[in-house]
Amino acid sequence: MALKELVALHRCANRDCGREYEARLYPVLGIRYDSSHGYCPECRATEQAKYEAEELAKWENELARIRDEWRHQCGIPAKFMAARFKNFDTFWTREPNNFVLARARCEKYAQEFPLDYRGHLRANGLAYPSMILASPETQGVGKTFLVNAIAHAILDRWRGECRLCPVRFLSEASLYQRIEETYADRGQPKQVNEADIIRQMVWVPLLILDDVGTETRRSRDFSNRIMFAVINGRYEANRPVVITTNLSTEELNRYLADTDGRVRIMDRLLEMCQGSVFQIRGPSHRGVE
Numbered sequence: 001m002a003l004k005e006l007v008a009l010h011r012c013a014n015r016d017c018g019r020e021y022e023a024r025l026y027p028v029l030g031i032r033y034d035s036s037h038g039y040c041p042e043c044r045a046t047e048q049a050k051y052e053a054e055e056l057a058k059w060e061n062e063l064a065r066i067r068d069e070w071r072h073q074c075g076i077p078a079k080f081m082a083a084r085f086k087n088f089d090t091f092w093t094r095e096p097n098n099f100v101l102a103r104a105r106c107e108k109y110a111q112e113f114p115l116d117y118r119g120h121l122r123a124n125g126l127a128y129p130s131m132i133l134a135s136p137e138t139q140g141v142g143k144t145f146l147v148n149a150i151a152h153a154i155l156d157r158w159r160g161e162c163r164l165c166p167v168r169f170l171s172e173a174s175l176y177q178r179i180e181e182t183y184a185d186r187g188q189p190k191q192v193n194e195a196d197i198i199r200q201m202v203w204v205p206l207l208i209l210d211d212v213g214t215e216t217r218r219s220r221d222f223s224n225r226i227m228f229a230v231i232n233g234r235y236e237a238n239r240p241v242v243i244t245t246n247l248s249t250e251e252l253n254r255y256l257a258d259t260d261g262r263v264r265i266m267d268r269l270l271e272m273c274q275g276s277v278f279q280i281r282g283p284s285h286r287g288v289e
Contacts (some may be wrong), residue, residue: 006025007022008025010038012038019040083149085146088149093282095282098282102146105131107149111153111157113150117206129240129272130269131278132277133242134247134249135280135281140284141285143244150242151208155167164205166205172210176222179226182197202230202237203237208242208243209242209243213251224256228258228265249277
């Protein structure tokens with residue numbers, strides 16, 4: 001014989017409540033199951049809310065732990081661990097500048113960056129735009145601060161949309177140094193090689209390359225080959241890059257040109273940036289108290 005639903009009076013298990021309520025008992029494998037778990041509707045709602053709050057707190061703590069790990073693993077320098085847009089001083093000087101616009105441009109870039117980047121590509125088929133921040137007139141205008149603030153803002157927004165760190169920061173010099181270190185023969189098996197590093201630079205959702213144009217290398221073929229591998233790889237993978245430079249567009253074009261004069265890298269960058277290079281104008285922040 002099938003068991004039917006039964007309604008019975010139960011006393012709430014919450015000692016501060018203890019009132020009687022109608023409990024509905026359902027047949028499950030020959031046993032009557034109390035879906036109220038011994039609590040009246042009001043106390044059951046309170047217990048459920050408490051449980052959900054505890055689980056949410058655990059999840060927030062886990063997110064914070066992962067974000068903190070990523071901040072220290074993605075290349076953000078210790079000097080810029082506190083770099084946030086709200087800390088970027090735009091009014092310290094009365095000299096002509098566009099610091100407010102630069103901060104707004106970078107903040108908008110970070111806030112609109114798609115955290116589920118693979119999902120973004122599946123839905124849109126288009127890369128998120130790249131960005132070049134240049135200051136050929138003055139160094140020390142805060143480009144590195146702003147791009148690290150972009151990295152922090154993206155990490156702050158992350159809530160588990162993907163399982164990979166969405167951003168990586170490094171300077172052009174660090175990129176070359178990391179690759180050159182893979183060539184050294186220390187008598188031990190190499191943990192990574194050049195191809196591994198290029199792959200990391202290509203597939204991270206957002207790559208930030210700082211101080212492009214400051215490296216003078218004996219082998220221009222080396223720097224050009226590495227830079228082309230990274231930029232072209234990201235171009236073909238529909239992944240953006242944020243670049244800072246102290247060079248003008250023309251100077252950057254010459255710096256990135258092949259030894260035979262071809263401008264393959266800059267052509268791709270300008271297409272990725274939708275033809276726009278943002279130039280920050282104003283006095284240097286360095287040495288200002």
